[in-house]
Structures are given as C-alpha cells and as structure tokens.
Amino acid sequence: MRATLAFDVARLVQELLRAAGVFVLSYFTFLTLSYLAITIASAVQIHRYFRRRSGVALLRVLRSQMTPPVTICIAAYNEEASIVPSIRAMLTLNYPQHEVAVTNDGSTDATLGLVIAEFGMRRVDQPIRPGIPTALVRGIYRSRAHPNLVVVDKVNAGRSDALNAAINVARSPIVCFVDADSILEPEGLLAAVTPFIESPDLTTGVGGIIRVANGCRIEDGHVVSVGLPRERLALFQTVEYMRAFLAARTGWSGLNGLLIISGAFGVFRRDEVVAVNGFASDSIGEDFELCIRLHRRNHDEKTGKRLLFVPDPVCWTEVPIRMRDLGGQRHRWHRGLVDTLWRHRDMIGNPRYGAVGVLSLPFFTLFEFLGAFIESAGYVIVPIGLLLGAVNVPFALLFFAVAVLSGILLSVAAVLLEDLAFRRYSRLRDLFVLLAVAVAENFGYRQILTVYRVRGFFAYLRGDSAWGTIERTGFDLKP
C-alpha cells in the first residue's frame, strides 16, 4: 500500500514536472514570437521614419517659426564632477529657443557653489508657479550673462521632486528631462521636438534613444567619436540598449503602446505633465509611472494624444561596469516595474486604454514581470525533470535551444537593425564584436540579470524603496 502511494506521488511529480516543462517551453515560444513581432514593427517604423525625415529636416526645424521653446530640466545631486560642463553643453545645444532649469537637490558637495561661481548666478526672488507640490525650495538663482539658465536650490527629496521643482520654474510649453550625467547630441533636441511641430495638439511626450557612452570619446560635453566599450559588462549593455530602444520602443510607438520614455531623455508638454501632478515622488520607476499616468489621462479624457518614440535623437549615458552596480540598477528597475504595474493594475487588459491596455501592459506583465520567474523556473525544472526522467533529453535540449536561441535571435536582430538603419558603430570590426556579444550575452549574463529581477520583486514585497548609487568612472567632460 505504502509502495503504491510512493509510486503514485513519484508519478504525480513526474507529470507535474513534465507539464511545467511544456508550459515553460510554450511560454518561451510565445515570448520569442511576440518579441519578434515587435522587432518587425520597429523595422517598419524606422523605415517610415526615414521616409519622412530628410537630410535637411533638422535644419528646417531649426529655422521654423513654429518650433516651440523648450526648457531642459536637470536634477543634480552631488554632481560637482560633471555639472558645469554638462550645463555648458546644454546651453550650447543647437536649438532656437531653450532655457536650462537645473535643480540642486540638496547636494552635500560643491555642486551649487560651482554653478553659482561658473555662471555668475545670483539669488532672485522669482515667484514659483504653485503647480506641482515639492519639498522646500531654498532659493532661485539666475544669471545676467546666461539669461536662459535658472537654478533651483531645494532640500533633498529625490530625483522626481527635483524635476518637479524644475517644471514649476520652467517658462516654456515643452519640457525636456535629461540626466545630469548624460550627454545630449547637439541636434538631439531638434529631432525630439519635431513631433510637437508636426502634430502639436496630438503629442504628449517624445522619447529618444539612449546609447552607451562608455568607449566613446567625449570633448567639451559632446561625443566626438563613437566606439565600443572595453568592459565586458558595458558591451553586454550596449546590445541590451539596442534591443530595448531600437527593437522594442520604436515598435511599441508605432502601435501606439509606448509605455516608457526614459528619464534620461524625454520631452513632454509641460501642461500635460503638470495636469497629472508631475513625477510621483514615492515611485521607484518614476519615468515609467509618469508615462502610464499620461496614457491614463489621454484615454480617460479622450484627447487622442500620444506618446511617441523617435529613434534619431540620441542621448549618451554611462552604464555601470561593476556587477554590483548593475545588479543594484536592475534591482531598482524591476521594483519600479512591479510598483507601476501594481499601481495601475486596473489598466491591464482594459480595452478602455486602447493598445496600452490590451497590448503593452499585458505584454509587460507577462514577459517583463512574470518572465523573470518563468525563465528561472525553467532553468530549475527542466534539469530536475531530466534527472527524474520526467522529460527526455531531446525535450531538455529543445528547451535550452529555444531559451538561448530566442535570446540570440532578438539580440542579433537588434544589432542588425542598428547597423542597417543608423550604423553609429561604423567599423566593420565593431559589427562583428556586437554580433559576438549578442550571442555571448545569452550564456550567463542574461541569467544573472534574471536573478536580479527576481530579487527585485521580493525586495519590492519587503518594501525596499532604496534608489541605490552607481559608481561611475565619469566622462572626460572638461571644457
């Protein structure tokens, strides 16, 4: 009797393992097809984009009388190493009318002092629009030599709060958010603002592509030559950014389902951002969360407005080169994802929210959020099933082939898309390196990131809201 029971339990376990294995395999197949569909949508979108954008398009925007003024909002916390050249680069962007609003978010280093000294700032009693509530503002500084520069000094309350303070002092109808340590290409703003000229009353926000600055040569706050990073981790991230921005966001934008405009570089209508109360100070993934609230408002009020991704304007950013920093970053990103999905769970699968409700949010829930668990489960279940005889060797090989090859397929597709459309890495050798990285990242790197994402979820459940810091080597931004 006991032997029969043990036999039944063993068979049940085997059956469960086999069913789980089939489920994971099906999931990976579905995932691959879905990502492939998005990549194809991106390719179509990029083709259309090039048809509409000519070589003189940016010059036209520069000279057009309809080009709107823009305020570039920068949040700075302990950025003494890079803030001055960063502001200088922003002030010299190729754009007809722009101001730069920098918020010193209670830095404990010499950030504020350096800016005051370098740009001849003086404290003024400029009234602040009571648009979005923020932490205490200690002072506003303006400069006679640089009338289009304004600095807000406030007590520390995080990046979201700092950007909200910058939005409150912004005078332009369009605001652009840029990380203090990122580098915007001189024509980047022109390209990003173009949709606001073409469809001024139908555009809420525009995101541009973020590329990896490690390995590039930077002078006077501008990227003067593009190169691949030497560090292996940064190389992996180079391909990853191509996949995320070029092969995914472009496609989502075409489907009117773009969920994220990166906080490192995004352009928005100021009145729309104020109407949704700016960045949520208590959110971990504040850029993602803001976009979802903007989508919600657009659909609730039936404005017909859209969030778009333009693959041309480039912002360069330094990525972590230490595993610990990368882990912290991904940990935070996943907590941000879970937090935002949970806050807006009523929109998931809700046809009221159009493509965002029925396509993008379910996709993010199924693949970006649950994907980490299902992938991890697959790596555990299939080997155990193989050991216990629940799955056979061909099945296990098929699983790993699908898991690995799907990743390679998507990464290679992103690299090829980049090469065919933009070719920012012009040397043939770079292309081979990127293709090799697209293959190699699926053996170890991807799995490690999966673990960070799983850990991020459990940290979120524990209520961990730490931002974390990334040790950066810093650009050579000296003027």
Add this chain to the structure above:
Amino acid sequence: MVAVAVAVLFVSAAALAITTACSMVLRTRVELATRRIANYRPVASAQLAAYLVGTRSAPPPHPRGRFQQSVMRELLLSFAANVRGEAAGVVASLFRRYGLVEPARRNLNARRSLTRIRAAEALGAMGLQEAIPWLLDGLRHDDRQLRFACARSLSALGAVSAVAEVDAALSPTQAELGQRIDLLVGFGAGAIPILIGDLRGRPGGRRQWLAAEALGELRAASAVVPLSTALDTAGDELSARAARALGRIGDHRATDALARAVASQRPWFVRAAAAGALGAIADPATAGLLVWALAGEQWDVRNAAARALTALDAAGVAAVAERLDLLGDEAVAQFLGTCDAAGVIEQIIARAAGGDSDRDDLIRRGHRAGISAALERVAGEDGRAGRYAAAVLSTGPAAHRLVAP
C-alpha cells in the same frame, strides 16, 4: 507544442541566418563605398570649401561617373544648407554645371519613394527656380510624402503664387495638421489669406487653433480683426491662442479686445494669455487694468499681469506703486519678484533711494511680503542705494520667503 517550438526554432534560425548574410553583403558594399568616398569626398569637400571662401580660383573638377556625382550632390546639398547669399548662388550654379539638375528632375519619378523625396528636397535646397513647375507636378503624385517634400521645396523657393495649389494638394490627416501649418508659415505673408480662412472656418477644430498661432508667428497685421473677433466670440482654447497671437503681432488695435478678455469672467488661461499679450503690446494705458489683474485670485493671471507690468517699464512700476492699496502682499511680492528675475528691480531700489516715495512704499511693502534677495545684493554696494537697501533690511526680517512651498 513541441512541434510548434521546433518549427519556430528552425524558422527563426533560418531567418536569422538569411538576415545576417544579407546584412553582411550590404555592409561589405557600404564598406567598399566608404573607402571610395574616403578617397574622393575629403578632397572634393576641401576644394569646394576653398572655392566658396575664395582661396581657390577654380571649382572642384567635374565629377566623373555616378559615384562621384552622388558624392558631389551630397556635398553641395550639405553646403547649401549652411550658406546664404552669394555663396548659395555659387553652390546652385555648381549644381547646374555638374549636370545634377536633370538627374534630380528624373528622380522625381523614380521607383523608390526615398529617391523621389530626396530629389524634391535637393531641388528646393539648391534654390533652383526652374524646378518650380516640376515640383508643382510632384504635388499631384500619389505618394503623400513626396507631395509634402515638393511643398517644402516650393516653400524654400519662395513660390508664393503656388501656395493655394500646395495647400490643396496636401490634404493632411489630423496628425499632419502641424506639418501643413509649418509649411504654410514657410511661405510667409502669402499664406495669410489661407490661414485667415482657416480661422474663420469650421468652429472648434484644430485647424483654427493652429491657424491662430501661425498668424501670430507671421506677425500678420491683416489678421488683427479676425483674431480679435475670435478672442471675443470663440471657444476658450481658440480665444487663448488668438490672444497670444495678438500679442505676437503687437498691434494696438487689439488692445480693446484683449482688455475685455482680461476683465472678463473667462477661464484663467484665456485671461492670462490676454494679459501677456497686453504686455507684449506695451500700451501704458492698460497699466491700470493690469494692476487690477495683478490683484486677482489666479496665480497664472497674476504672473502674466506682473510680467506685462514689468514690460511696461516705468509706467508699470508707477501704476503698481500708486495702487498698493488694491494689492495683497502676495501680489506685491509676485510683481517685485518678476522685476527681480527680469533684472529691473535695482532701478526701482535706486529710484526709491533717490527719494521717490511711491517706490519707497513699494519696496518696503515688498520687503514685508518676503522680497529680500535684491535688497541683500544692493546692500552690499557702496552709495545711496546700498545704504537705502541696508536700511530697509534693518527694519526686520521678511515676513516669509517667497520660495517656500
């Protein structure tokens, strides 16, 4: 399921292999072309630049073959985008001399859409007046992107007489209305009748909104009456845009309509736009009304009024100083804070230090309302103004800091 997975795997792997192979072939071709360009382009570019600035007497040699022609065309286009006046004429004449006009004309009917569009743009960028009829033909093409490209080139060529034809050919979607307006604005004054027609068209549409903005950008004095009518009678969104446009035009005939809007019970954004426009027109006669608006409830209306009064210069300051009884502390601080940000508060302090009692009252009232930064700056200076500022500061701390939330 397993079969599906295997199928997906094989199809994906095959697709990957084919795409990679195609990409490599393409890349190799590009690499070879790049090497050829590396030999020809820098030399041609340097010769062209030297010829344009006058340090070389002869232009670059005639390009030989299709490859050199295409490189030279790109070079001339990039130069054309960055030069003006006589140099632009030289670039255009080289474009003709190298026989690039006829290929561009032919390319307007090329099979590839991108080739057609680039050809249309090249003809416009080069300023080739003889291309106007060809571009007008292009307006009738099925390819809407080509129609837009031809329209842009016609605008660049200043073909004002073609503006109605251009507008008729565009038939923009809702998402392209901005593009259409941008294009029409490119034609300058010639587009004003069309834009006024839009403004008077079907009520409530985006066309009206954009037309109002465009008329403002064009400083269309002939549109003052229809814009004033729109401000008086249209919906709030159009009224606000009409007010901003009237401000840009800066015509005194619009003052009455703007004043009515400021004094009305309409939403804050209409009143703020109208107050801002009065500031742009800078008619001292409106100072009293702007002080009244400065005393209002809405922050944005007060802000617009404060900026408008600052733009009125001495007349604005005098109007505020005379009617301090009407204004709350917040309004006074908002006005002086705006003056501070605009860099004119020092003049007010200097006049107050010189014995102007109205301005003295204004500064002291402002200090009680929280204005201190400018006084602290001036107090650090020698002279009468410095002593005056120090004296005002010594009367006690500011009631509250303006910048507190």
